Amino acid sequence: MNKQILLRNRPNGPVDSNTWEMVESVIPEPKEGEVLIQTHYISLDPAMRGWMNDTRSYIPPVGIDEVMRSGTIGEVVKSNNHPSFKVGDILTGWGGVQQYFTTDGKGHFKVDTSMIPMTKYLGTLGMPGMTAYFGILEVGKIREGDVVLVSGAAGAVGSVVGQIAKIKGCRVVGIAGGPEKCKHVVEGLGFDACIDYKNENVSSGIKTHCPKGIDVYFDNVGGDILDAALARLRMHARVVICGAISQYNNTVIQGPKNYLSLLVNRATMQGMVVLDYAKKYAEAGMQMGMWIMEGKLKTEEDVYDGIDNFYDTYQRLFSGDKRGKLLLKVIEE
Amino acid sequence: MNKQILLRNRPNGPVDSNTWEMVESVIPEPKEGEVLIQTHYISLDPAMRGWMNDTRSYIPPVGIDEVMRSGTIGEVVKSNNHPSFKVGDILTGWGGVQQYFTTDGKGHFKVDTSMIPMTKYLGTLGMPGMTAYFGILEVGKIREGDVVLVSGAAGAVGSVVGQIAKIKGCRVVGIAGGPEKCKHVVEGLGFDACIDYKNENVSSGIKTHCPKGIDVYFDNVGGDILDAALARLRMHARVVICGAISQYNNTVIQGPKNYLSLLVNRATMQGMVVLDYAKKYAEAGMQMGMWIMEGKLKTEEDVYDGIDNFYDTYQRLFSGDKRGKLLLKVIEE
Numbered sequence: 198m199n200k201q202i203l204l205r206n207r208p209n210g211p212v213d214s215n216t217w218e219m220v221e222s223v224i225p226e227p228k229e230g231e232v233l234i235q236t237h238y239i240s241l242d243p244a245m246r247g248w249m250n251d252t253r254s255y256i257p258p259v260g261i262d263e264v265m266r267s268g269t270i271g272e273v274v275k276s277n278n279h280p281s282f283k284v285g286d287i288l289t290g291w292g293g294v295q296q297y298f299t300t301d302g303k304g305h306f307k308v309d310t311s312m313i314p315m316t317k318y319l320g321t322l323g324m325p326g327m328t329a330y331f332g333i334l335e336v337g338k339i340r341e342g343d344v345v346l347v348s349g350a351a352g353a354v355g356s357v358v359g360q361i362a363k364i365k366g367c368r369v370v371g372i373a374g375g376p377e378k379c380k381h382v383v384e385g386l387g388f389d390a391c392i393d394y395k396n397e398n399v400s401s402g403i404k405t406h407c408p409k410g411i412d413v414y415f416d417n418v419g420g421d422i423l424d425a426a427l428a429r430l431r432m433h434a435r436v437v438i439c440g441a442i443s444q445y446n447n448t449v450i451q452g453p454k455n456y457l458s459l460l461v462n463r464a465t466m467q468g469m470v471v472l473d474y475a476k477k478y479a480e481a482g483m484q485m486g487m488w489i490m491e492g493k494l495k496t497e498e499d500v501y502d503g504i505d506n507f508y509d510t511y512q513r514l515f516s517g518d519k520r521g522k523l524l525l526k527v528i529e530e
Numbered sequence: 531m532n533k534q535i536l537l538r539n540r541p542n543g544p545v546d547s548n549t550w551e552m553v554e555s556v557i558p559e560p561k562e563g564e565v566l567i568q569t570h571y572i573s574l575d576p577a578m579r580g581w582m583n584d585t586r587s588y589i590p591p592v593g594i595d596e597v598m599r600s601g602t603i604g605e606v607v608k609s610n611n612h613p614s615f616k617v618g619d620i621l622t623g624w625g626g627v628q629q630y631f632t633t634d635g636k637g638h639f640k641v642d643t644s645m646i647p648m649t650k651y652l653g654t655l656g657m658p659g660m661t662a663y664f665g666i667l668e669v670g671k672i673r674e675g676d677v678v679l680v681s682g683a684a685g686a687v688g689s690v691v692g693q694i695a696k697i698k699g700c701r702v703v704g705i706a707g708g709p710e711k712c713k714h715v716v717e718g719l720g721f722d723a724c725i726d727y728k729n730e731n732v733s734s735g736i737k738t739h740c741p742k743g744i745d746v747y748f749d750n751v752g753g754d755i756l757d758a759a760l761a762r763l764r765m766h767a768r769v770v771i772c773g774a775i776s777q778y779n780n781t782v783i784q785g786p787k788n789y790l791s792l793l794v795n796r797a798t799m800q801g802m803v804v805l806d807y808a809k810k811y812a813e814a815g816m817q818m819g820m821w822i823m824e825g826k827l828k829t830e831e832d833v834y835d836g837i838d839n840f841y842d843t844y845q846r847l848f849s850g851d852k853r854g855k856l857l858l859k860v861i862e863e
Contacts, residue, residue, distance in 0.1 A: 450787040452757070452784065452789055454782060454783040465799070468795065
């Protein structure tokens with residue numbers, strides 16, 4: 198049987214027990230030209246919260262009674278004359294929160310797992326890594342010597358952002374929740390400093406660690422932390438709006454009250470969506486693969502087990518009770 | 531005697547009767563190498579409110595007991611061997627809210643008033659015009675066919691922004707307060723449409739007049755209008771943050787709660803300060819002078835009389851009870 202998580206009710210605020218329902222259905226048969234994929238891992242991302250809102254966005258909302266959208270990686274277990282994919286191939290794409298699905302292969306890509314474990318293709322070599330790469334290089338436009346501040350510094354995106362900025366010769370300060378994460382960000386990932394927003398005053402922390410201000414702020418969180426960063430921008434600073442996890446569950450978004458710092462400092466705040474860079478994923482993947490092999494880019498995945506635990510695992514995105522890329526293993530062994 | 535307006539107390543919120551004091555002092559004598567200028571007009575600008583706050587900004591705050599800062603135009607009435615300025619020269623610069631002042635000439639520029647009236651040098655050929663020119667062209671980066679939305683459309687900056695955008699082949703929609711201003715913006719200045727924020731729902735108005743969304747929003751006001759504009763951005767839109775008159779008297783700024791539209795639409799919000807473009811003022815002045823002579827750029831000044839009326843005239847910036855560039859004539863005839 199195929200366990201699937203369906204969206205039953207759009208959440209108004211945080212998700213609750215009525216949001217999704219797990220159903221079991223018969224494993225589908227691939228039609229002519231299709232493959233059947235058994236999913237091994239699904240990706241859990243803060244963006245999931247937004248995909249459930251019935252609003253105009255960069256991607257259509259998940260429909261009611263549809264399988265919840267997610268990035269996936271899995272194995273072709275049956276092929277009905279698919280022109281390019283065969284049994285045993287490992288494919289990554291948008292498989293959704295379910296154990297099996299059929300596809301004509303559109304939007305799915307074959308990956309090589311002989312050297313690189315499967316989980317990396319949902320992390321550093323997947324959407325979070327690509328987001329970090331293009332966000333900090335193309336939107337943040339970092340230059341050697343820049344002071345770079347990154348929120349969500351222990352997360353899937355922020356951890357890569359900061360390490361790329363270090364590779365490029367920047368001074369990098371992270372913001373993360375709790376002493377353990379902050380220690381990891383500095384000692385494990387090589388950031389110059391990390392502010393513990395759960396136990397420190399973020400504004401004071403920024404003042405201490407970025408005494409001359411910030412050239413680039415990479416924002417994954419929004420809210421008060423975005424305001425604290427705006428208050429310390431340098432001239433011609435760039436603010437990359439990648440996400441706003443502090444706000445996704447709010448029905449009214451907290452706007453950045455310090456946005457006039459953009460005027461005072463002739464600064465730019467720019468939003469990004471990683472899908473725009475699809476044509477350059479391969480280039481970024483090769484570069485990041487090299488950095489990983491050279492030991493310059495350290496990444497980790499936090500893997501939980503069982504599609505039955507989807508709801509609880511999803512909560513970790515918002516509680517912060519995870520480190521690095523959050524994944525759920527959905528193959529039953 | 532020389533009437534001067536001094537800053538006595540920093541306002542917390544709107545200015546009040548304790549903010550400034552008018553004093554009379556002896557007309558100063560120019561030192562060696564200085565000139566004495568009799569000011570004819572002073573410029574009243576929303577930025578004045580910000581200059582009284584004791585906060586880090588793009589220009590130091592006006593000091594307590596100092597003459598209130600303002601742009602001015604006036605005539606050299608005495609020269610003490612000034613190397614380049616002589617009696618009768620007309621100079622524009624930062625003279626402050628007073629009738630006479632001495633200067634070594636730094637930051638003051640001689641202008642030709644034989645063809646162009648003095649008042650234009652504080653308007654279209656002064657800071658507001660330069661702000662409009664560089665803001666819409668260099669920050670807004672307008673292209674032919676863009677849909678451009680401008681708030682404060684009847685004001686000194688907005689009226690010029692919209693007309694330049696029309697010259698460049700854009701569709702231009704203004705936002706202004708009251709039917710009379712809106713009529714002027716469309717019929718007098720040639721905007722395609724104007725939304726009356728005092729009598730219309732701005733969001734609906736934007737939907738009606740920009741059905742496919744906005745490519746460039748030029749913001750002079752902030753607050754709810756900025757949010758309404760953000761909600762209707764097109765892909766890769768540019769938001770020019772020039773001012774936020776709705777917020778200048780607030781002790782807590784209303785942040786734009788729709789800022790995540792920047793993410794969804796891969797849009798950019800960028801602040802600007804006109805002083806950065808000083809080296810190109812001459813170029814812009816010539817271009818705008820040509821447009822004025824060709825009848826393509828219509829500008830007007832709203833002139834009030836008497837330095838004694840400074841306080842009341844200043845209020846018009848915030849009540850909106852003025853049209854075009856607000857000036858105060860301070861020479862007594």
